[in-house]
Amino acid sequence: VNNTEINTRIGWYSSLVTTGTEDAAVAEEDHATEKQDGGWNEATPFPFIQGTDCCGRIAAVAPDGDQSTIGSRVLVRACIRKSGFDAIDNIWMGSDFDGAFAQFVKVSARELFPVDCDWSDAELATIPCAYxxxxxxxxxxxxxxxxxxxxxxxxxxxxxxxxxxxxxxxxxxxxxxxxxxxxxxxxxxxxxxxxxxxxxxxxxxxxxxxxxxxxxxxxxxxxxxxxxxxxxxxxxxxxxxxxxxxxxxxxxxxxxxxxxxCTSWDEPVFPNLISYIERGELQPLVAKIFPLEQIADAQKEFLEKKHVGNFVLIPPSVDD
The missing domain is CATH 3.40.50.720 (NAD(P)-binding Rossmann-like Domain)
Known part of the structure; x- marks a missing residue:
């Protein structure tokens, strides 16, 4: 759970909003209005699935993909430089297309980074957006x-x-x-x-x-x-x-x-993070874990800012 998801949901990126995230969220509850310029890069493509942070395992690949990667534990790079790293334009999982508040998410294979560590899924999920x-x-x-x-x-x-x-x-x-x-x-x-x-x-x-x-x-x-x-x-x-x-x-x-x-991530950023994790140079900070169905409660408590670190949402398993 992060500020980006709340800001996107309430249209905070609109030039019409002049207050901080917490005050804007309260105002949105009192009087919800659609803001055409409220998206991160373009108009928010509602309805869609949010979720910017994702840890998981590769469940399937495209027909021409590398079948040997199935089952690999990966982190998803949420900031996608769709025109390459020589251009500044970018799109974000969970803001510009369907994200990780689900049992499955589909992304380009080049945005997946295998990670070898003994962290829990909840701990790894704190990494992508915040770190x-x-x-x-x-x-x-x-x-x-x-x-x-x-x-x-x-x-x-x-x-x-x-x-x-x-x-x-x-x-x-x-x-x-x-x-x-x-x-x-x-x-x-x-x-x-x-x-x-x-x-x-x-x-x-x-x-x-x-x-x-x-x-x-x-x-x-x-x-x-x-x-x-x-x-x-x-x-x-x-x-x-x-x-x-x-x-x-x-x-x-x-x-x-x-x-x-700083919005568009530079090319070394995510590979750097993977190396730091694998060398034991970072400390995951999980403040609280919620089941995905309690997302509304998680976002409300998140806005109270009483915690240190990150809130994590866990979807139901695919067998449930």
Whole structure:
């Protein structure tokens, strides 16, 4: 379960929506309206099956496919660069075509990655969207050894993945999280944790961090840029705290900052993740498991943001 699926369902990507995911979801319950521009890339192709994260085994292949792969345990790369990696256009499983909230899903064979590890299916299911998004941001922002990285929303699926991926590169992590989650965030690997209610500039000081990985945005955006060092990098793939922000252009250009948007995954991202898993360099963070039929309950509880890590949905077995 992730924010993307909720955002797609409620049409959050529409320019008509100006609030964060949680507020937009509440408004949708109160007054559901169709938003023609609410899809990730194009109009959402309702009705369809959502589900961006998928762990499973190959059950069948096309007539000209490799029959020897049947039975292989795989992860599905959810971000598909349909024109190749030299072009930026992309489509996503569970947003642009039927996804993994089902017993079977059909994808191109080139998006399947065999994985050899002793993780449970629930643990592997936490990887594709959250860790793929996180690795893409860390890769594209070129996080280096001994740098200081500030991570917002550190208790969430993407934030907790970012922390692990930053640490394996030898950088230090300052995390922002709710006060009641600070101890858990430290246990995941953060070097320092800041209460999200604290004044960021007063706590850290201006020009104090090399990279900011931010999927929250909202009112804190201006403070985030103030704590970036001159020449620093700000990278984002979301805005759960609110998509509209205040930007002082002088802060941006006088400090020679780099603002990096991340949706399309770069080619090394998913192979990197598979190698990290197989070398034991990542920790799966399963907060709670739900049966697929309880998806509505899972999404409601997800929006309460009381958990650390990921919620996982398990479909019924094909024999049920």
């Amino acid at each position: 793929g998004t996180a690795e893409n941001m860390v890769h594209r922002s070129k996080v280096c050894k001994n740098e200081t990285v500030l991570v917002t929303g550190a208790s969430g699926g993407v934030g907790s993945a970012v922390m692990q991926l930053v640490k394996r590169r030898g950088a230090s992590v300052t995390a922002i999280a709710a006060k009641k989650k600070m101890e858990q965030v430290l246990s995941i690997g953060a070097d320092n944790v800041i209460d999200r209610c604290e004044d960021l500039v007063s706590r850290l000081g201006e020009n104090s961090v090399d990279v900011i990985v931010d999927n929250v945005a909202g009112p804190a955006f201006e403070s985030l840029l103030k704590v970036l060092k001159p020449g620093g990098r700000y990278v984002s793939s979301g805005a759960i705290g609110g998509p509209l922000v205040t930007l002082d252009m002088r802060t941006f250009y006088l400090k020679d900052l780099k603002l990096i948007g």
